[in-house]
Amino acid sequence: MREILRHPTGLVGSFLLALVLLAALFGSWLAPYDPQLFHPQARLQGPSAAFWLGTDQFGRDILSRILHGARSTVSFGVGATLLGVAAGAVIGITAGVVGKWVDSLIMRLVDGLLAVPDLLFTLLIVTVIGGGSGHAMLAVAVAFTPGMARISRSAVLSVRTREFVQAATARGESRLYIMAAEVLPNSVGPLIVEATIRVSFAIMLGATLGFLGLGAQPPSTEWGLMISEARQFMFRNPWCVAAPGVAIAMAAMGFNLFGDALRDLIDPRGQR
């Protein structure tokens, strides 16, 4: 951790990440108002002593809504990534360990799926299974799976030829044992790095889906949805689109920078 903080990017990343996690954990207590409470006398106001980030078209406090939305945003990003990483890791490690035709079949499939842009892939899935927060998370997870499968496969392949795996094979250990006890723990590093960076993409995808009306539904405090709802009023009060926009950027940047710093730490050769 101290190593990460020594880098300027790691420092900024950790700071942003801490801020976002803090909001996700304690946001509902820190919020000065109920996020759904209308203040009809104070609609579309700019920042003031009473409303630090201003109010939206219903006079709801924007700061409270952002603090409330942090938890769903972070859990969306982390949840979708974990699901995608888990599914991708199982597929990729299977391909890498079993090899032969299973490997080529899986990797051709993965190549094909990677040819569809992430956003389009998620949109297709959401169209089929329907919108909403849970479905959007599932869709992002599925869209991440092929990429994670490819990364875990290459991590496995680079580990598989190392001496300690050959030693285990020579000892006559079973395939399952080698996979679980030798290959997996040693290929986890790159997976964690990739997953951390992916959380930022997941957050952005989730917000985009919310913006397009296919993710979280009103009156959710999801940040993308907040922007989409406030769009009609953005010229009257830019704060109601700017504040959630900055929140999304902070969350995405936090995970992204932290992941980058983590990569430098784990793989010093890739340092730039």
Add this chain to the structure above:
Amino acid sequence: MNAAYLARRFASVLVVLVIVSITVFAITLILPGNAAVMILGEYATPEQLRVLELELGLDRPWHVQYLSWMGNLLGGDWGTSMRLSLPVAGLITEALWRSAALAAAALVIVTVIAIPLGIIAALKRGTWADLSISLFAYLGTAVPEFVTATLLLVFFAAPDRGWFPAGGFVPAAESIWLFLYHMCLPAATLSLILTAHIARQVRSEMSDVLGSDYVRAARLKGLPERTVVMRHGLRNAMAPAVAVISLDVGYLLGGIIVVEEVFAWPGLGRLIIYALQNRDLPVIQAATLVLATIYALSNLVSDLVIAALDPRVRYA
């Protein structure tokens, strides 16, 4: 670059496209809510569904349906849009040109801005110029397109200023200036993210190359700095940068969907959103395939460019 290598790469693109087509087909037909349900809505009676399923040939085994669909596609019959009652092929080619114009504008802006920015950052490593370029690059990759688009609208299209139109489209044939004028904000949105990404990549490749032995040798030979940077540095840094630019075509294709929706630019992205919202199956299938084909081809082109730029790449 020999013929066998080219043939192999083309074959692998074909394999990818076949897999994509099967996936698109599977997503839209095999998962719950088949075409008949999509057309009639969730509240259709079972009798209505059966009649329509027979009419659409949905009672046939899936591989027969797939092959007949593919056969039609390859024969140029892309079906008819269920909502717009227009041939899909015409809809898509029309939208594709508008999207291509937008994407081309963005790519030109990116290449003109991002590559010099990356070079400057690499040459002045550690200075404030480098730091601010890097910060901008990180920021650019962490802001989703719809946020950038909305913020640009707030700043440049506010009614009291009215510097730029808030959206819409004017055909180039009608007025080339209005066409370009409407293109400014969407193209700027797209290029912001790409510029960030590519500048970062060029910077890291360039600084690797500038630290290499052959660049030191070129400097020791007494070559002017300009020649060292442009001939020895840039050329060797370009191959990896081209690889990233081609990866960014993927981002661009995803970004264009959102940007066109925000700015009401009637291209392929807007068509796809419209088709998805209205469950217009033939349009969804064809548009997805077109996007995936573009992506696969751009990957192929980048491989070929890299092979041409870097003689060390083996054609394996």
